[in-house]
Amino acid sequence: MKIKMESLEKEPVDIAEGVYWVGYSDENRGLHCNPYLIIEGDEAALIDGGNRDDFSTVMLKILRTGIEPSQITRLIYQHYDPDLCGSLPQLEAIINNDALRIISHSENNVFIHYYSAKTEKLDFRELGNHYEFSTGRRLEFYATPYCHHPGSFVTYDTQTKTLFSSDLFGSFDTQWTLMLELDEACRECLNLKKCSSNSTECSVNGIVKFHKSIMTSNRALSNTLNTIEKLDVDRIAPQHGRVISTKEDVKTIIRHLRSIENVGIDCLLSGEVI
Template sequence: MDMVSLNIDYDRPVKIAENIYWVGFADSEGRLQCNPYLIIDGDEAMLIDGGSRPDFSTVMRKVLQTGISLSQIRYLVYQHYDPDLCGSIPNLESIINTSDLKIISHAENNPFIRHYAPKSPLLCIDKLGGNISLRSGRVIRFFRTPYAHSAGSFITYDQNTGVLFTSDLFGSAGAFNYWKLFATLDNACSSCIISPPSHPDEPCSETEEPCPWTGMHSFHRRIMPGNKQLHHAMGVIETIGARIIAPQHGSILYRPEDISAAIDRLKNMDDIGIDGILPPKRAFK
């Protein structure tokens, strides 16, 4: 499917793969778009990185617009513990209001998630064996990406559709008028070797469009702790072979060439986090 040809209504849930929907808030006032996702599988549903408290009403309206009942939501997945993911936990629990609702994260995240006052059981992906099987047999897999950006960070892979939910990885930030849910990279961007503009909203000299790599570079440089953590995460992602990259911020990547180019870009960034502040380490003689 050619996703960019779709006439997207951002006021409704947006289908990104079979029975998977973006249910986020297209924030025209902000520079950081947040992307919660909903997986529907028969009589079960899983909400991934459910969103902040201010976004709750919009997210829940879009969840209901998919046609599911709230009792179908059995799992809330939180790939790290930031408030833009976890802030709406009490709201979600209150409105879902079922005894079998479970929160899935990692043991390193759970002590922080407890500060959102959850009532549901907090499960650890390690204790689950790194995956969960839904009633239909559909397998959702979890991969650790430690310190990218928190100690308990992980990513979530739906084997049925090939969608990889990458949390902050592949994220970007920029002015709303340049944001699109599905990345539409110019072919020149994949093999670009020119120095990118210094600001995410500054147009590229070649395409006259905002440079996608500038926004991604700027975001990772500020969010990730260092080069090693980011490069390790890219190594994990390369082994998965995802068909769609669905980050929690920025735009979805769905063309193989764009996914490959983005991985290569992130693997070669050498000024991430503390590595962009401290001078190169001198070798001892």
């Protein structure tokens, strides 16, 4: 799916049924943030809502989906970094709904409380690891400990088979596009250091480098990939980088992530330069 960069600046992007990318891009950062809005009937949930400085961009895109802010009844924060949670006070103020709740993990809620103490914070495990809209549409939550925080988790929309993966499957991108597009050569690649297509920009390599730097260890990453591979995933929507939009590409990226020799502390102790 080709999307013009100029349209991404102001418009939400429909990536699945009722699922919208409402993020922001900056070509100078090399790190792009991807909040997602799920609209179901007259309710909505916002996943990893974004930082303080980009709140106006995110909210403009939310409004352009056609909903009112007060229809957002759940804020889902998959860990507690400021690029996810920094805009919480602004969101609370404009949503202005007593029914609003935050869903995260108790390990995260300790820190999310420092962004704002106003909204009640729930632990997804105490909700039976899921949340259902009034229509019955179901979001399931799966713990991904130490990828990259103790309380990190992912959210799976059973209706569209979309996995919202937070920092997992994220990437550093100097030539960012919203959708990841791998060709056959990329899918069959066995050596990321030598591109058979002679491309100057390897999207997969950006994902691998991100995980080597951000995730804590090979053991933590392997445990999380085991969890994800049990799910029937059509697309992965990470909080950074690009949306992985096909089953085949999801399998390709998982294969490359499993092949990383040194992740996090293992990379540091090996002396490897990322």
